[in-house]
Amino acid sequence: MESSSSALEELTLESVKAEIYSRNNPTLTPVDIELHAEVVFRILELKKKHNAVILGHNYMEPLVFGLSEQGEQGDSLALSMSAAQAESDFIIFNGVRFMAETAKVLNPSKRVLIADKSAGCSLADDFGAEDVRILKEKYPGVPVMIYINSYADAKAECDVCCTSANAEQIAMDMPGDELIFVPDLFFAQNLERVLDGKKKILYPGKQNNAKGAVCEVHEKFSKEDIIAIRESFGISEENPNAMMYVHWECKPEVLQEADYYGSTTQIRNDIARRVEGGNLEKAFIASECELTSNLMEEFPSVEFATACSVRCNHMAKISLNKIKPILEAIDSGADLSQWEVVLSDSTIKKASKPIEKMLSLSS
Ligand code: SF4
Structure with a gap:
């Protein structure tokens, strides 16, 4: 996906607005764009001025997700890797708090900030x-x-x-x-x-x-839901160009109904492979709703079933209007403590071992 910030050479309100329109995300209405372009512009302007890194999880709503450049977007693993390599003094983590903690553990000399510290995870x-x-x-x-x-x-x-x-x-x-x-x-x-x-x-x-x-989000999907969605949207097991994707955090009986199960990135990559091979027309993703919203933008040729009403209330706490004040505080040199993730040195030291071990084994 072309991100808001990477596509902009000269940043103006008009160029930001034009870029958001050009993304053609079907979940973004002109009203959404007109209402939010100014705050997006201000965030991107300050991001650029302070060379801040904004990491965006795939479950962020599209306007928040678009604040992050391609290398700053992804699932937990991808964002952990990006956090470890970030050179900026400020890492703004658009995800939930455990993710921001992981970023802090991997890059303790940086200031890791999250728009709402109460964004948890069941x-x-x-x-x-x-x-x-x-x-x-x-x-x-x-x-x-x-x-x-x-x-x-x-x-x-x-x-x-x-x-x-x-x-x-x-x-x-x-x-x-x-x-x-x-x-x-x-x-x-x-x-x-x-x-x-x-x-x-x-x-x-x-x-x-x-x-x-x-996971209070993925547990909501039942085997019966999957069967009903297959029938309603023509995602039958016999149709090779229609795929039922299920996330690993769903119940075992739901996974068994999938055409493909995996992590967020594995699902995204499977869609990319099939689109490239010309063999994906329809898909449903048993996961968080905004993942589908972001994939609809990235893969416009695929018809995504949007029966989903499953939103993670924790992820939903991260909004444009809560992100902007962080950058304004950085700009004015104000106190950042209400957003800053702080961990003791001993927790960082102990928690870094299992995370580093994972990164070494999965590289
Ligand atoms: S969707 Fe929300 S509750 Fe579920 S694992 Fe992710 S952050 Fe946690």
């Missing part, structure tokens, strides 16, 4: 360091792999991190026949099925009383 909020310690006591010596959707203090207790794009590979790279996976209960079951006995996956609730968590 996976990270419902599972903490103490929950990891309970499992480690129950299964002493067994390595612990934690999903990146967790806070730094929980990561600090673990051996390695993973995302949905690399979990299978990293699980196999860890020593021993057993592995503790936390905290996502559906992800754990999906991983267990994919590994097919090659490694024993221990997770919260499996022959133990430990507490786990689920």
Whole structure:
């Protein structure tokens, strides 16, 4: 996707507006564009002036997502890598708080800022360091792999991190026949099925009383939803040019109904491959709504079914009107503490080990 900022040589309100129109995102109405162009312009102007990095998760609404350049957009893994390499003094993270924490752990000398610190995540909020310690006591010596959707203090207790794009590979790279996976209960079951006995996956609730968590967004999809959407939109299993995509965080029975399942980036890349080969006409993505909004812009030749009403309320807290004051505060030299992610040196040191291990294993 051509981003708002990369396409602009001379930044003016008119050029910003023209660029947003030229994106042809079907979810952006002229009213949206006219109402928000000025704030987008101001953010991009200050971004450029202060050489700030704005990282944008795929689940951001299109106008927020477009504040980030191509190399600044992506899912958790891609954004972790971008955060680690960022040279700017300021990293504005348009995603949820655990992601901003990961950026801080990977690049501690930079000031990492998030538009709303209360942007949480049901996976990270419902599972903490103490929950990891309970499992480690129950299964002493067994390595612990934690999903990146967790806070730094929980990561600090673990051996390695993973995302949905690399979990299978990293699980196999860890020593021993057993592995503790936390905290996502559906992800754990999906991983267990994919590994097919090659490694024993221990997770919260499996022959133990430990507490786990689920993604409150992806858990909303049921097998019946997938079957109904297939029928309504003609995404039948027999149609080779129609695809039902399902995210790893969905329930196992939902994954089993998919034509393709994977991480956000894997789904995006599969769409790109099929579009390039001329064999994708229709698709549905069982994931967060704004992912589809952004993919509709990137792949206009595909008819995306928009039956989705599943929005992550945490991601939705990050808005243009909350991002602009951060840049204005940078510009005026005002206090940034209401947006700044702060972690202790010891948490950064301990949490960096599992994240660095993941990056080394997945590079
Ligand atoms: S979509 Fe799910 S996993 Fe992602 S931030 Fe929202 S609650 Fe967390």
